Amino acid sequence: MGRVKLPIGPQHPALKEPENFTITLDGERVVDVDIRIGYTHRGIEKLMESRTYTQNLYLVERICGICSYAHVENFTQNVEEILGIQIPKRAEYIRTLFLELERLHSHFLWLGVAGHEIGFDTLFMYTWQDREVVQDLLEMISGNRVNYAMNAIGGVRRDVSVEHQKKVLQGMDYLEKRAEYYKEVAINEKTILARAENVGILKTKDALKFSAVGPTARASGITVDIRKDDPYASYLDTPFDVITTNTNDVLGRVVVRVLEIFESIKIIRYLMAHLPVGEIVTKAPRKVPEGESISHTEAPRGEDFHYLRSNGTEKPERYKVRTPTLANLPALAEMLKGTYLADVPIIVAAIDPCMGCMDRVLLLKGNEKPGELVDGERLRRYSIKWFAERGWKA
Amino acid sequence: MFKGLVKWARVKSPWILHMNCGSCNGCDIEILAALIPRLDVERFGVLLKGTPRHADVLVCTGPVTKQMKERLKRVYDQMPEPKFVVVVGQCGSSGGIYQGAYGVEGGIDTVIPVNAYIPGCPPRPDAIADGLIKLLASIDKGGKP
Ligand code: SF4
Numbered sequence: 275m276g277r278v279k280l281p282i283g284p285q286h287p288a289l290k291e292p293e294n295f296t297i298t299l300d301g302e303r304v305v306d307v308d309i310r311i312g313y314t315h316r317g318i319e320k321l322m323e324s325r326t327y328t329q330n331l332y333l334v335e336r337i338c339g340i341c342s343y344a345h346v347e348n349f350t351q352n353v354e355e356i357l358g359i360q361i362p363k364r365a366e367y368i369r370t371l372f373l374e375l376e377r378l379h380s381h382f383l384w385l386g387v388a389g390h391e392i393g394f395d396t397l398f399m400y401t402w403q404d405r406e407v408v409q410d411l412l413e414m415i416s417g418n419r420v421n422y423a424m425n426a427i428g429g430v431r432r433d434v435s436v437e438h439q440k441k442v443l444q445g446m447d448y449l450e451k452r453a454e455y456y457k458e459v460a461i462n463e464k465t466i467l468a469r470a471e472n473v474g475i476l477k478t479k480d481a482l483k484f485s486a487v488g489p490t491a492r493a494s495g496i497t498v499d500i501r502k503d504d505p506y507a508s509y510l511d512t513p514f515d516v517i518t519t520n521t522n523d524v525l526g527r528v529v530v531r532v533l534e535i536f537e538s539i540k541i542i543r544y545l546m547a548h549l550p551v552g553e554i555v556t557k558a559p560r561k562v563p564e565g566e567s568i569s570h571t572e573a574p575r576g577e578d579f580h581y582l583r584s585n586g587t588e589k590p591e592r593y594k595v596r597t598p599t600l601a602n603l604p605a606l607a608e609m610l611k612g613t614y615l616a617d618v619p620i621i622v623a624a625i626d627p628c629m630g631c632m633d634r635v636l637l638l639k640g641n642e643k644p645g646e647l648v649d650g651e652r653l654r655r656y657s658i659k660w661f662a663e664r665g666w667k668a
Numbered sequence: 669m670f671k672g673l674v675k676w677a678r679v680k681s682p683w684i685l686h687m688n689c690g691s692c693n694g695c696d697i698e699i700l701a702a703l704i705p706r707l708d709v710e711r712f713g714v715l716l717k718g719t720p721r722h723a724d725v726l727v728c729t730g731p732v733t734k735q736m737k738e739r740l741k742r743v744y745d746q747m748p749e750p751k752f753v754v755v756v757g758q759c760g761s762s763g764g765i766y767q768g769a770y771g772v773e774g775g776i777d778t779v780i781p782v783n784a785y786i787p788g789c790p791p792r793p794d795a796i797a798d799g800l801i802k803l804l805a806s807i808d809k810g811g812k813p
Contacts, residue, residue: 320770337692
């Protein structure tokens, strides 16, 4: 059998970078991967230049519905830096609380998606059910489940009451118990081991070469975490550890994320116990003086980077965003090389490209001759069947 | 009689295809959140499918980006008749917050006909479930809603 080109995508329920993978196959083996992005390019960066800073708060949030808060945090940090305002301590703590709650919900969500990709739907239902606990907490404090609209320039818009604190702590107790269970599952469950161990290898030197970020890099043994490397919000005061593993495979990425859940819980407990009293917002002028600023945060998926240039008006002159998934794509291409087609869904899911992506696949056999139309669901089924035939239970 | 049977099957177990046309993902996770045990829209027979050829209802999110426009049309054409389209979210209904962006075409209804809109940014999972059920009820009453 000669080489086959297999385009996957482009339908991809992700943020700014929906992807199209053209995979060259030799039999079952992936020889080469070509990634094309930009299908849901909406032009947010340009759009931001025509909106005021306050309006942009809400637009930035909608770059991505999962790491929405990391984006707003970056935006407000940028604006505050140019304005030269210091936000109140209490606001910093509340922001950190939201950053961590977001990480919790995102990691639970990811665990479920990964489970779904390997045909382990029970895990999906379990983790998503637990994720609802986080969603309820977010909703309780901010009033919305997904795009919280918590930040204002100069602080936060809603306060955390004593009642809220109690509820948050209760939620953390519950989630910790559940996370213990998932740790058990991730390390001992045969279904996961069979599909995740030694799959999608990314060696430390490759991770460095392709500048992988976030849990993907940390699973390859690189200690990189913006929360530690360049602390923002209240991470400087907060004790926590950076989780790394050096197994370099999908299993490592599962373990890193599960252990990060514990760290997040630890951080949230600390924040709740040490929440300073005082104002939650300082007044900020509407016009932002001329200046430039960069800001980066550790979003659940890795480093999220924003750049702002202002020109003294109410609107930004230039805004630039680089999201973690984009940063991880070159590394992803490297991981996919040499693996089996059946492993593609889980490897792609392992960088957490915001969602298990593949919805439609167009099978092109040989040179550009349109072949069979396959979708992501069938690819997933195919992968589960492929492993079942070889006696690996999935 | 056969027609009645088909309608009965469709109302009792509609198969849906979820398609993202450039959304921020907020609505997409809320659609999935409606599938989990808390709300469990599967008890109404709603099943998520992977291909347009199996789907009765197309659930769209997001403003249609220039890149996705043709693909949305293609997916819609591939669905068997009668087909229903549900739009989830503000930006799918009208362009919402992305109005005026150069990469955005506008609401879903600028490209394909739409049967039901579920507003919100993002709508709660309960609202999504409610919207779907209202659509089913109206199909039950007579043909197109
Ligand atoms: S309606 Fe709002 S939450 Fe939903 S996809 Fe559009 S911007 Fe995102």
